[in-house]
Amino acid sequence: MNRECWATSVAICLKVIRCHCCGRSLALILWFVSIAVTPAATASTADQADSLQLLGREIAPGTRSKFPFIPDRSFEASYLNMPVFVARGLTRGPTLCLTAGVHGDELNGVEVARRAFAQIDPQKLRGTLIVLPAINAEGVRVGNRYLSDRRDLNRAFPGRSGGSVASLIAHAIFTNVLIHCDALLDLHTASNQRANLPQIRADLSDPAIRELAIHFGIGIIVGGSGPDGSLRREAVRAGIPAIIYEAGEPLRFQEDEIERGVQGVENVMAYLDMIEQAEREIPNARIYERSRWVRAGFRNGGFFFPTAQLGDIVGVGDSLGKIVDPLTDKTFEVVSPIAGEVIGMAVSKPVLSGFALFHLAWHDSD
Numbered sequence: 001m002n003r004e005c006w007a008t009s010v011a012i013c014l015k016v017i018r019c020h021c022c023g024r025s026l027a028l029i030l031w032f033v034s035i036a037v038t039p040a041a042t043a044s045t046a047d048q049a050d051s052l053q054l055l056g057r058e059i060a061p062g063t064r065s066k067f068p069f070i071p072d073r074s075f076e077a078s079y080l081n082m083p084v085f086v087a088r089g090l091t092r093g094p095t096l097c098l099t100a101g102v103h104g105d106e107l108n109g110v111e112v113a114r115r116a117f118a119q120i121d122p123q124k125l126r127g128t129l130i131v132l133p134a135i136n137a138e139g140v141r142v143g144n145r146y147l148s149d150r151r152d153l154n155r156a157f158p159g160r161s162g163g164s165v166a167s168l169i170a171h172a173i174f175t176n177v178l179i180h181c182d183a184l185l186d187l188h189t190a191s192n193q194r195a196n197l198p199q200i201r202a203d204l205s206d207p208a209i210r211e212l213a214i215h216f217g218i219g220i221i222v223g224g225s226g227p228d229g230s231l232r233r234e235a236v237r238a239g240i241p242a243i244i245y246e247a248g249e250p251l252r253f254q255e256d257e258i259e260r261g262v263q264g265v266e267n268v269m270a271y272l273d274m275i276e277q278a279e280r281e282i283p284n285a286r287i288y289e290r291s292r293w294v295r296a297g298f299r300n301g302g303f304f305f306p307t308a309q310l311g312d313i314v315g316v317g318d319s320l321g322k323i324v325d326p327l328t329d330k331t332f333e334v335v336s337p338i339a340g341e342v343i344g345m346a347v348s349k350p351v352l353s354g355f356a357l358f359h360l361a362w363h364d365s366d
């Protein structure tokens with residue numbers, strides 16, 4: 001299969017999946033098919049990209065641009081003052097969207113998005129890369145997971161034009177940017193005072209999403225569709241294959257987690273035939289359909305000292321750590337109720353009853 005046909009077949013694959021969810025994709029399928037049957041003599045002309053119209057800007061083929069997303073100058077619209085990065089390839093291809101900083105304190109993803117965009121040469125790119133590296137821009141600036149009014153932006157999608165600021169931001173992103181996306185990678189870390197093993201989260205029941213997850217190449221995939229109102233779940237509902245890359249802790253940059261994320265974005269772009277990539281083996285992924293948190297037991301609060309680490313494979317009854325009550329010096333053992341891999345955990349700190357300590361994942365047949 002030559003490059004043009006391969007690129008076209010990938011696009012069709014994505015659109016066929018989307019057509020189960022929304023009628024408008026059908027026309028796009030026909031559009032891509034029409035490219036596939038274009039005679040070779042005119043294929044090069046048909047493959048030339050035209051300019052992209054986005055947020056009132058025109059991005060010419062073979063160029064890249066960074067600009068602010070500011071719909072107007074009102075007080076509330078100022079919360080939409082987020083950066084937008086766009087690279088438009090010379091030739092047609094899929095549009096991949098990268099989003100980060102939906103939770104403003106999750107900095108690894110913000111830097112993954114920046115680096116992934118910085119290394120793109122639009123002259124060699126097929127298709128378009130759209131990056132929203134700091135959706136909750138105010139949160140990124142001040143280290144706040146939430147918006148200024150304490151709302152979680154990642155529960156507000158797809159949003160609506162007449163709601164809270166979270167809803168306004170979500171609606172603006174959905175209606176102005178996500179309509180262009182053929183696939184979405186949303187970048188996160190664990191929440192405050194916890195750390196995540198680098199992993200992909202994906203709805204494994206959807207073949208297009210499953211392929212995206214595998215080709216990211218991180219080696220660990222945790223199944224699930226995510227909570228209502230999250231960007232990933234609502235994008236999938238709108239017919240856009242979407243996955244999450246989760247890695248590390250909030251509030252700081254972690255080189256290993258960032259590098260693995262940048263490599264994963266590159267892997268996905270190569271899989272979508274947007275860029276050339278040296279031959280690289282995608283590792284067999286450990287795919288986990290199930291996960292659960294192990295929590296501090298009732299009245300077992302105190303100082304938490306973990307012994308298990310991220311990536312450990314544990315069995316039923318294995319000790320994961322201990323909690324010491326500093327007033328009685330009584331020690332509570334934290335024991336694994338299941339066999340699985342430690343994919344997330346709390347840092348060593350004082351904890352109360354019910355605090356989520358270890359996130360364990362396992363395969364259905366385990």
Ligand SMILES: [Zn+2]
Binds near residue numbers: 103106188189190
């Ligand atoms: Zn997050």
